[in-house]
Amino acid sequence: METMAISPERAERRRRQEELADRLKASGALDEIFAKIDAGEPLTGEQGLLGGMLRAALERGLDAELTEHVGYGRGDPEASRFENSRNGTSAKTVATEIGDIELAVPRDRNGTFTPMLVPKGQRRLGAWVRTFRLTRRGESGGWCGALGESVHDGDCWPGGPVRGRVG
Secondary structure: OOOOOOOHHHHHHHHHHHHHHHHHHHHOOOHHHHHHHHOOOOOOOOOOHHHHHHHHHHHHHHHHHHHHHHOOOOOOOOHHHOOOOEEEEEEEEEEEOOEEEEEEEEEEOOOOOOOOOOOOOOOEOOHHHHHOEEEEOOOOOOEEEEOOHHHHOOOEOOOOOEOOOOO
């Protein structure tokens, strides 16, 4: 039987994924999810766990982008000192490889917030969903919603959202 050679990039990707999976399993972070899967809950579809996890991650990233935009976090007692303010959410449905996701996209009172994670007008999230990650950056408490270097040219700065065009 012939063994196929694995490229160094693929071997590194496998190593990183295995390392992450091992850390998640060891931390117990996946115990509740595994219990739900064992109980028969589906991974995909309308009631799927992956859809719920993706929704939670996207909404957290969108909220972090709005926090960066308006300059303060949700529930901040000093919010009235800022020129712009949070103004609820708007419903948005996006189609993904794992099913439709119903999002609550945050708004600002001035109407100047333009999300980069799920841009205005975008109704389909393609293959980048597989590489989606939120990375905590810097000491400012900001988030960087990074969609992968091929999508945003890897231009991310500490304490803020991804900069660059959405491909």
